[in-house]
Amino acid sequence: MKITSQKADLQSAIAICSRAINSKSTLNMHDCVLIDAKDGRISLTASDSDFVIETVIEGNIEESGRIALEATYLDKVIRSLKDNEVTIETKENYRTVITSASSKNAALPGKDGTDFNGMPPVDRTDSLKISEFSLKQIINQTIFSISPNDSNVLMSSESFEIKENVLRVVSLDGHRISIRKIFLREAYGNRKLIIPGKALNELSRILSDDTDKDVEISMSDNRIIFDFGNTTVVSQLVDGTYFDVDQMIMTDYETKVSVNREALIECLERARIFIRDGDSKPVIFSITDNNVNIKVKSAVGSIDDDIPAQKTGKDIMIGFNAKFLVESLRAVDDEEVSIDFVNSKAPCYIRNDEDNYVYMVLPINFVNVD
Amino acid sequence: MKITSQKADLQSAIAICSRAINSKSTLNMHDCVLIDAKDGRISLTASDSDFVIETVIEGNIEESGRIALEATYLDKVIRSLKDNEVTIETKENYRTVITSASSKNAALPGKDGTDFNGMPPVDRTDSLKISEFSLKQIINQTIFSISPNDSNVLMSSESFEIKENVLRVVSLDGHRISIRKIFLREAYGNRKLIIPGKALNELSRILSDDTDKDVEISMSDNRIIFDFGNTTVVSQLVDGTYFDVDQMIMTDYETKVSVNREALIECLERARIFIRDGDSKPVIFSITDNNVNIKVKSAVGSIDDDIPAQKTGKDIMIGFNAKFLVESLRAVDDEEVSIDFVNSKAPCYIRNDEDNYVYMVLPINFVNVD
Numbered sequence: 049m050k051i052t053s054q055k056a057d058l059q060s061a062i063a064i065c066s067r068a069i070n071s072k073s074t075l076n077m078h079d080c081v082l083i084d085a086k087d088g089r090i091s092l093t094a095s096d097s098d099f100v101i102e103t104v105i106e107g108n109i110e111e112s113g114r115i116a117l118e119a120t121y122l123d124k125v126i127r128s129l130k131d132n133e134v135t136i137e138t139k140e141n142y143r144t145v146i147t148s149a150s151s152k153n154a155a156l157p158g159k160d161g162t163d164f165n166g167m168p169p170v171d172r173t174d175s176l177k178i179s180e181f182s183l184k185q186i187i188n189q190t191i192f193s194i195s196p197n198d199s200n201v202l203m204s205s206e207s208f209e210i211k212e213n214v215l216r217v218v219s220l221d222g223h224r225i226s227i228r229k230i231f232l233r234e235a236y237g238n239r240k241l242i243i244p245g246k247a248l249n250e251l252s253r254i255l256s257d258d259t260d261k262d263v264e265i266s267m268s269d270n271r272i273i274f275d276f277g278n279t280t281v282v283s284q285l286v287d288g289t290y291f292d293v294d295q296m297i298m299t300d301y302e303t304k305v306s307v308n309r310e311a312l313i314e315c316l317e318r319a320r321i322f323i324r325d326g327d328s329k330p331v332i333f334s335i336t337d338n339n340v341n342i343k344v345k346s347a348v349g350s351i352d353d354d355i356p357a358q359k360t361g362k363d364i365m366i367g368f369n370a371k372f373l374v375e376s377l378r379a380v381d382d383e384e385v386s387i388d389f390v391n392s393k394a395p396c397y398i399r400n401d402e403d404n405y406v407y408m409v410l411p412i413n414f415v416n417v418d
Numbered sequence: 419m420k421i422t423s424q425k426a427d428l429q430s431a432i433a434i435c436s437r438a439i440n441s442k443s444t445l446n447m448h449d450c451v452l453i454d455a456k457d458g459r460i461s462l463t464a465s466d467s468d469f470v471i472e473t474v475i476e477g478n479i480e481e482s483g484r485i486a487l488e489a490t491y492l493d494k495v496i497r498s499l500k501d502n503e504v505t506i507e508t509k510e511n512y513r514t515v516i517t518s519a520s521s522k523n524a525a526l527p528g529k530d531g532t533d534f535n536g537m538p539p540v541d542r543t544d545s546l547k548i549s550e551f552s553l554k555q556i557i558n559q560t561i562f563s564i565s566p567n568d569s570n571v572l573m574s575s576e577s578f579e580i581k582e583n584v585l586r587v588v589s590l591d592g593h594r595i596s597i598r599k600i601f602l603r604e605a606y607g608n609r610k611l612i613i614p615g616k617a618l619n620e621l622s623r624i625l626s627d628d629t630d631k632d633v634e635i636s637m638s639d640n641r642i643i644f645d646f647g648n649t650t651v652v653s654q655l656v657d658g659t660y661f662d663v664d665q666m667i668m669t670d671y672e673t674k675v676s677v678n679r680e681a682l683i684e685c686l687e688r689a690r691i692f693i694r695d696g697d698s699k700p701v702i703f704s705i706t707d708n709n710v711n712i713k714v715k716s717a718v719g720s721i722d723d724d725i726p727a728q729k730t731g732k733d734i735m736i737g738f739n740a741k742f743l744v745e746s747l748r749a750v751d752d753e754e755v756s757i758d759f760v761n762s763k764a765p766c767y768i769r770n771d772e773d774n775y776v777y778m779v780l781p782i783n784f785v786n787v788d
Contacts, residue, residue, distance in 0.1 A: 121691060121719050128688040150681070153722035154688060311520070318498040318524060321491060349491050352523035 049113025049161075050137040051085045055148070057105045058092075058126050058134055064279055065094040066119045067250040068101040080116040082164045083136065085109045093166045094119060098284035099247050101254070102167045105278065111137075114161030115144055122146075125154045170282060171268035172275070176210070176236045180276055183263050184255035186217050187248045189228050189379040189405070193372075194245040195221040206248055207290040208241040218293050219245070224372050224395075225293055225408040226379065242290055243272055247283035254279060297397070297406055301388035303361040305335055309385045311355050312340070313377050316370045319344040319351045323370060330367030330412035335359055335389070344370070366392040367414040376407035419483025419531075420507040421455045425518070427475040428462075428496050428504055434649055435464040436489045437620040438471040450486040452534045453506065455479045463536045464489060468654035469617050471624070472537045475648065481507075484531030485514055492516075495524050540652060541638035542645070546606045548585070550646055553633050554625035556587050557618050559598050559749040559775070563742075564615040565591040576618055577660040578611040588663050589615070594742050594765075595663055595778040596749065612660055613642055617653035624649060667767070667776055671758035673731040675705055679755045681725050682710070683747050686740045689714040689721045693740060700737030700782035705729055705759070714740070736762040737784040746777035 065081055082093045090109060093102040115138045126134065131148035138144045142158035187206075195203035207218040212235040217228045251274060255263070263276040267285075274281040319331045322344055331351075334341040340357045344350060366389060376398055377385065388397045398407040432451055439449055452463045460479060463472040485508045496504065501518035508514045512528035557576075565573035577588040582605040587598045621644060625633070633646040637655075644651040689701045692714055701721075704711040710727045714720060736759060746768055747755065758767040768777040 118718065124691040125688065125719070128684065128691065130684060150684070151688060151721075151723060154719065155722075156719045157717070314498065314500060314520070318495065318521060321494040321498065347527070348488065349495070349524065349526045351525075353521060 049083065049085050049115050050111040050135065051083070051090055051107050051109050052133060052135045053090065053105050053107030055126060055129055055132050055134050057107070058136075059123070061092040061103045061105045061278075062119065062123045062126065064103045064254050065092050065101040066123065067254060068094040068096050068099050068281075069119055079118055079120070080159060080164065081119045081122055082114065082116045082161055082166055084114045084161065084166055086112040086114075091166070095165060099244070099250075100165075100167055100282045101250070101279065102282075103277075103279040113138055114164075114166075115142060116159040116161050116164045117144055117156050121156055125156065128154075167280060168271070168282060170266065170271060170273045172264070172266040172273065174268060175264050175266035175273075176232060176234070177262045177264055178215070178230075178232060179259045180255045180261045180263055181257050181259040182230055183265075183274075184252050184257065186215070186228050186230055187252040187255075190217050190219045190226040191245060191248055191252065192219075192375045192379070193221050193224050193226040194219045201244075201286055202242065202288060202290060204245045205242045205286045206245060207293075208243055209239075209290075210236050210241075211238050212236070218290070220291060220293065223369065223410050224376065225296060225406070226376065227293065227297075227406040227408075228379075229404045239267070240290065241267065241272060242286035242288060244283055244286060247272075247281065251281050254281070297408060298390060298394070301361065301390055301397070303335060303359065303364045303389040304386060305340060305357045305359045305389075306384050306386050307340055307355055307357040309377055309380060309383060312385070313374055315342050315351070315353045315355055316374045316377075318353070320370045320374070322346045322349045322351065328369070328412060330414050331370045331373075332365065332367050332414060334363075334365045336363045361389075364389050364392060366396070367412045368396070368409060369412055372409045376409060379407065380405060419453065419455050419485050420481040420505065421453070421460055421477050421479050422503060422505045423460065423475050423477030425496060425499055425502050425504050427477070428506075429493070431462040431473045431475045431648075432489065432493045432496065434473045434624050435462050435471040436493065437624060438464040438466050438469050438651075439489055449488055449490070450529060450534065451489045451492055452484065452486045452531055452536055454484045454531065454536055456482040456484075461536070463534075465535060469614070469620075470535075470537055470652045471620070471649065472652075473647075473649040483508055484534075484536075485512060486529040486531050486534045487514055487526050491526055495526065498524075537650060538641070538652060540636065540641060540643045542634070542636040542643065544638060545634050545636035545643075546580070546602060546604070547632045547634055548600075548602060549629045550625045550631045550633055551627050551629040552600055553635075553644075554622050554627065556585070556598050556600055557622040557625075560587050560589045560596040561615060561618055561622065562589075562745045562749070563591050563594050563596040563777075564589045571614075571656055572612065572658060572660060574615045575612045575656045575660075576615060577663075578613055579609075579660075580606050580611075581608050582606070588660065590661060590663065593739065593780050594746065595666060595776070596746065597663065597667075597776040597778075598749075599774045609637070610660065611637065611642060612656035612658060614653055614656060617642075617651065621651050624651070667778060668760060668764070671731065671760055671767070673705060673729065673734045673759040674756060675710060675727045675729045675759075676754050676756050677710055677725055677727040679747055679750060679753060682755070683744055685712050685721070685723045685725055686744045686747075688723070690740045690744070692716045692719045692721065698739070698782060700784050701740045701743075702735065702737050702784055704733075704735045706733045731759075734759050734762060736766070737782045738766070738779060739782055742779045746779060749777065750775060 129148040135147045144158040209216045266273040332343045499518040505517045514528040579586045636643040
């Protein structure tokens with residue numbers, strides 16, 4: 049194989065497809081980027097068994113071929129070059145020489161590219177379109193409440209449910225539920241997909257914020273395929289039935305408060321200073337007419353703050369994990385947020401009238417306020 | 419104690435004096451910032467026994483007093499405030515309340531400030547002046563070659579030698595020596611000081627790049643005092659006699675090369691990609707007429723590059739730790755650098771005709787080049 053391309057293109061392609069690489073993987077091949085040059089097309093691919101990212105770059109192919117190179121070293125060598133034009137050429141025993149005007153003989157020990165799985169064959173007949181911006185946003189607005197624990201595959205994934213022209217994304221981790229709805233431009237057949245959180249997390253980092261660029265999402269053979277720009281991301285779907293979240297969401301409430309979102313976040317962030325990570329100490333909300341009082345007290349300091357609020361219904365005192373509330377509040381755009389409460393043992397719901405988001409957070413029991 | 423000051427001033431003062439705090443210290447008091455308000459002067463001080471940083475801020479003193487607060491939490495609370503004006507007030511049992519317009523009751527458990535050593539009394543009669551820029555620069559140009567190993571206190575310190583109007587700073591770690599000379603504006607009495615590297619490292623991070631602002635350096639009672647802006651840094655001096663580096667520096671050479679500094683750094687940085695940290699594998703220099711060839715080969719890749727050079731004297735092949743050479747080359751400003759060699763077992767010297775810097779680096783033996 050012998051190709052010539054631009055340093056910037058190579059660097060960005062390596063960065064994109066390296067997102068598939070699982071550094072904890074013991075399979076050596078998974079730390080590699082596969083460069084495949086044939087029929088006028090140069091692609092870089094990396095994969096973690098059920099998760100594959102491929103990106104295509106511009107360049108000249110002087111000799112077709114396929115070589116696997118360790119991603120870390122390939123990246124470092126490309127970055128170290130100060131010239132724009134870079135040539136990558138495979139020699140005897142897969143030894144691969146990387147050349148630019150000022151660097152003649154940087155070489156990496158390559159691996160046989162034919163041993164390496166590239167992009168699996170995929171069928172794109174069943175597909176829908178959404179802007180890169182919208183997909184990135186709906187992932188970021190929900191992904192924080194998946195479980196980091198891989199042992200529960202449903203909780204570490206997200207539900208993507210399509211009904212006509214509505215896409216509903218749900219995540220939950222046993223302490224909270226995040227639900228987001230957006231309208232698609234066209235109506236599609238109804239379907240329920242469960243997508244691994246890892247794939248969505250990495251996908252959201254590659255997607256641009258561009259509302260004018262589309263992602264084509266295709267479903268085939270228990271795989272989901274995201275095509276955008278020069279990049280294709282393929283993930284295995286998760287088998288099974290997702291949680292029936294509609295059953296878990298109550299619409300009745302005893303107390304409803306409307307509060308400035310930024311002020312509430314600021315106060316909760318200050319409260320978090322005094323709660324160690326992993327500590328289950330709650331922040332205590334005391335909600336009365338026109339006021340939300342927030343208290344926390346630990347060995348290292350305390351907070352006792354008031355935030356003006358509009359309240360309807362009963363007074364309530366309730367404890368929460370400050371981090372969970374902050375993450376949900378950050379996922380909302382509105383200046384004022386409305387929060388519904390039932391009682392101090394029941395979850396609260398951050399939601400709006402248009403019903404395009406619901407964030408449920410379970411309370412934490414507390415003994416005394418002090 | 420009750421003071422009112424600006425958030426930005428407090429935040430910057432905490433950041434500055436926290437540089438004295440040794441996070442590995444087991445003495446709790448050392449994690450504290452002491453706020454001392456009296457006679458119209460508000461100072462923040464932190465110390466690590468033999469190393470003290472004090473900085474003075476603007477503000478109003480409503481009630482004089484002295485309180486010690488944990489630096490981490492004080493910093494986080496001040497940062498979390500969104501208002502400019504901040505009041506810090508000590509209540510019963512040293513409990514200290516931090517208030518701004520939007521935050522009424524953040525409180526930290528303070529400690530009795532009278533238990534806490536602030537700035538020691540210092541004598542400033544024996545002093546000299548140098549710009550903040552020059553002091554910061556000469557530290558940064560030498561500090562990289564002190565030994566990180568605290569067990570050899572001389573090697574983990576720097577020698578500051580003043581002879582008339584010349585300041586010579588020397589550091590060495592057993593593998594290399596860095597020597598820098600600058601002219602002072604006036605002549606001072608001759609003296610030799612040994613200053614702990616830790617103090618110089620932290621000092622260089624606080625100093626500005628301003629050539630118009632001066633640092634006043636005073637010596638008294640085995641202490642060195644740096645006064646600049648609103649800040650005072652005091653460090654214990656190291657007892658003992660520093661190494662006689664003049665005996666270690668040879669002026670004869672068998673080979674002299676002149677080479678573009680940036681090109682050499684770029685090439686050595688690329689070579690370093692293939693050498694693991696802590697690995698003693700050398701980069702091999704083969705210096706012939708008009709050419710410096712640089713080679714390295716490891717399991718993860720190889721480099722074999724040529725850099726144009728002017729050479730006088732014998733051809734030479736010699737191995738070096740790439741990191742050591744790169745650090746010395748980065749400390750030099752010149753576009754072209756001159757390097758002197760004696761033989762493959764003797765150190766090389768990066769130096770200029772004006773003799774205001776000498777960087778000596780010991781070679782590494784190598785068996786074969788391959």
